[in-house]
Amino acid sequence: MTVVSKTTTPDIFFTPEWGKAYEKHDHGEMRVFEMKNEMGHVFYQFILRAIPIMFGSILYYDTITSFGLSGPIILNCIPGKRKELAAAFDKEFQRYCDENNIISEYVRFSSWVNNAQDFENLYGMDNRGITMYIDLTVEDYFMQEFKSGTRQQVRRALKNGVEIEYDYTGDSIKEFHRLYMIMAKKNDIPDHYVFTEELLAESFQHLAGKQFIVYAKYKGQYISGALFLHHGDYLHYHLAANDPDFFNFAGNSLVLNEGCRWGVDHGKKELHLGGASTDSLYRFKRGFTKTEPLAILTGKKVRNPRLYEILTSYKLSMAKDVDLNYFPAYRG
Incomplete structure (x- = not known):
């Protein structure tokens, strides 16, 4: 199901207002997908981007999280059900992708909220380096950090x-x-x-x-x-x-x-x-900062493998310098 609602999220990069502020920079339109069931609540704000390759009259899309680090996040869940809730979300979002001609998905997970731990089995995960922060809870940041x-x-x-x-x-x-x-x-x-x-x-x-x-x-x-x-x-x-x-x-x-x-x-x-x-x-x-840096984790997922391969093959036939290590490859 797709719902836009007033939802309390832990960081600014998860908020719809952030998505609206930066959707032009990400060359798409902000969307929010939420799933609520008896196990809990998953919230996902992303950018929907049109793929610049058309077959007939159908326009295909892919998704990317807004500039910054966010991704799908479990806002509440009954004890012991986080993996089941994440799997249920993945199934519902797959249905959404099928209905909306979405071919692939790229997620920049939040290093400090650490939402990747709930979804790591559902995406191909990559480590993209580190991000640093200052601990403001110490007694004296100036002297201690x-x-x-x-x-x-x-x-x-x-x-x-x-x-x-x-x-x-x-x-x-x-x-x-x-x-x-x-x-x-x-x-x-x-x-x-x-x-x-x-x-x-x-x-x-x-x-x-x-x-x-x-x-x-x-x-x-x-x-x-x-x-x-x-x-x-x-x-x-x-x-x-x-x-x-x-x-x-x-x-x-x-x-x-x-x-x-x-x-x-x-x-x-x-x-x-x-x-x-x-x-x-x-x-x-x-x-x-003397605090240890955090890893930046990204997730990638092909939501329509057949069309992903078709789009990639088409791009390869049209260009000689395609970077197949780039995701999605048809944008490489």
């Missing part, structure tokens, strides 16, 4: 007169996007991680009260910023934006320290930093 070099960076920013500014409404999104694009171009960030100013501005409408920007300013000039997300126990360092001309002022370190302070003041238990595409980014993020 930050490494000495990071603490020095924060103190240096304060000594240099760097100041903090908040934006809860997105009114300054043009300035944030300017800094963000400077950083994106300098670091040659892949297209999938580059967001338009329009999308970021619209996200403040969808996610009102669930995100904010923290800036570092030097003599009135914005030198660094970060877009933070929050929901339930979790705070996320979602996007960073920095002007490399002011790198020595350590504004980005001061911004993350301020994010931690906000999280503690608002009862958050973890500040998630994400992964790292470069060694320098990894070293920067690891400087803020």
Whole structure:
């Protein structure tokens, strides 16, 4: 069955408002599938994408979870029935896929909610690296989580007169996007991680009260910023934006320290930093946490094997550079 309802989920990436905010970036439409039975309740928010290969008049689709980490999640279950509930969900979702011409499914599971453990036998699972977080439940995150070099960076920013500014409404999104694009171009960030100013501005409408920007300013000039997300126990360092001309002022370190302070003041238990595409980014993020990183797990499933093979064969006949290790292969 497919139902859209007011449902309490543990993290922002599971929420329909998140799916709506980022569906354009994922080139599809947000959908919610829920299953409730005598054993419990499974909630699944995903992006439905049209496959750019048609046979006759039928349009086929595949699914991917929204940008971020989420996937199907068991919201409640009677004791001892989690595996049975997950299997029942899989059967119901298979029926949904059959009825809606869905060929394949790709899931980015949540590393901190750890919903993959309930569904690992139902998907082909891959380890896609690690994601880092700061434990905000310690007595003093600054002394217990930050490494000495990071603490020095924060103190240096304060000594240099760097100041903090908040934006809860997105009114300054043009300035944030300017800094963000400077950083994106300098670091040659892949297209999938580059967001338009329009999308970021619209996200403040969808996610009102669930995100904010923290800036570092030097003599009135914005030198660094970060877009933070929050929901339930979790705070996320979602996007960073920095002007490399002011790198020595350590504004980005001061911004993350301020994010931690906000999280503690608002009862958050973890500040998630994400992964790292470069060694320098990894070293920067690891400087803020002594907590062990978490594995990023993804799941893939072919929902219509016959058509999956047909679409893949067609793609192979039309292109010589198909990456068969990519999933789904007909998009490789």
